[in-house]
Amino acid sequence: MTMGGNPANTGGAARESWPGQDVRAGARPRTRDGIGPQDWCSLFLRRCGLTFRDAQVPAMLRLIDNQMRARGITDPAAYHTLLSDEREGGIEWNELLEGVLNHETSFFRHAASFDALRSIVLPDLLNQRVRGAYLSLWSAGCSTGQEPYSLAMLALAEEDVAGRFTVWGSDVSRRVIEIARRGRYLPRALAGLPPAYQQRFLREVRTERGVEFEVVDAVRERVRFMSINLLTATDFSPRHDVIFCHNVLIYFAPEAATRLLNALATRLRPGGYLLLGPGEGPGDQPLGLEPLHVPGVRGFRRTRQAGTERRP
Numbered sequence: 001m002t003m004g005g006n007p008a009n010t011g012g013a014a015r016e017s018w019p020g021q022d023v024r025a026g027a028r029p030r031t032r033d034g035i036g037p038q039d040w041c042s043l044f045l046r047r048c049g050l051t052f053r054d055a056q057v058p059a060m061l062r063l064i065d066n067q068m069r070a071r072g073i074t075d076p077a078a079y080h081t082l083l084s085d086e087r088e089g090g091i092e093w094n095e096l097l098e099g100v101l102n103h104e105t106s107f108f109r110h111a112a113s114f115d116a117l118r119s120i121v122l123p124d125l126l127n128q129r130v131r132g133a134y135l136s137l138w139s140a141g142c143s144t145g146q147e148p149y150s151l152a153m154l155a156l157a158e159e160d161v162a163g164r165f166t167v168w169g170s171d172v173s174r175r176v177i178e179i180a181r182r183g184r185y186l187p188r189a190l191a192g193l194p195p196a197y198q199q200r201f202l203r204e205v206r207t208e209r210g211v212e213f214e215v216v217d218a219v220r221e222r223v224r225f226m227s228i229n230l231l232t233a234t235d236f237s238p239r240h241d242v243i244f245c246h247n248v249l250i251y252f253a254p255e256a257a258t259r260l261l262n263a264l265a266t267r268l269r270p271g272g273y274l275l276l277g278p279g280e281g282p283g284d285q286p287l288g289l290e291p292l293h294v295p296g297v298r299g300f301r302r303t304r305q306a307g308t309e310r311r312p
């Protein structure tokens, strides 16, 4: 995984401070006390599906070492047990996770996916839609909210959607979900947002940080945010017409990515679409989905299963 805004982005060149470890490629041994790099990698894999390149392991170990010492804990085995046993959303695990997650995002980040949504996906969904029914769109791994707000802006700009939709934004990080809920961005975070959208969907506010831009209520009231771990909570309802999952699976180990992809596929309504980032996830096709043949877009559509499921 690539770690953003944290020491791991040094590319792992720094010397590791973890006692007695050899973290060269392929070598992730155990320490005398029984806890080694492999155990920590396994913990991240098991809890969140995340994987690390060998070059990133030293920084990950340094992060754990620093956090452990800051808590006054000196026994890595005890700290490993504490983190393994802590419930989902616990403070200690969340704090550690923040150090390895990459939250980079922007409005309308992968233009080709949004173009496909506007020109192919929404028209098809509107065609299928029972008159007046709400569409449900989910930004899975939404970081600070620019992606779900982009989806809501796009849907609001489409007259035929007629404002009848909900966007869900979810992320394992509570910190980014709080920022997303606030919906306020510094000018530099607006890159990628078409000027017409900026005028219509954002308003300028003066805050202690200077000039910021706040998402207008018409957009905010369309978007619901929640903090969930995609690997363990893929069964959250409702089912969706569109699932947008960009720049998330690239940090997952292949087997975790496959598991998540298949789980996301089951969260689609029949005829619904899964749009992934380019090069995202394993090469295989998720179960029950057919590929979307659009240049620059990695997308799938759930095949209809007449008689087995009904749209609400």
Ligand SMILES: C[S@@+](CC[C@H](N)C(=O)[O-])C[C@H]1O[C@@H](n2cnc3c(N)ncnc32)[C@H](O)[C@@H]1O
Binding pocket: 048, 049, 101, 102, 103, 104, 105, 106, 109, 140, 141, 142, 143, 144, 147, 170, 171, 172, 173, 176, 228, 229, 230, 231, 245, 246, 247, 248, 251
């Ligand atoms: C690089 S950001 C991508 C944001 C947005 N989708 C985009 O493409 O601009 C990846 C996000 O995925 C989230 N993430 C990573 N693993 C996750 C997991 N197991 N469950 C939920 N979110 C996760 C991270 O916290 C991070 O905010």
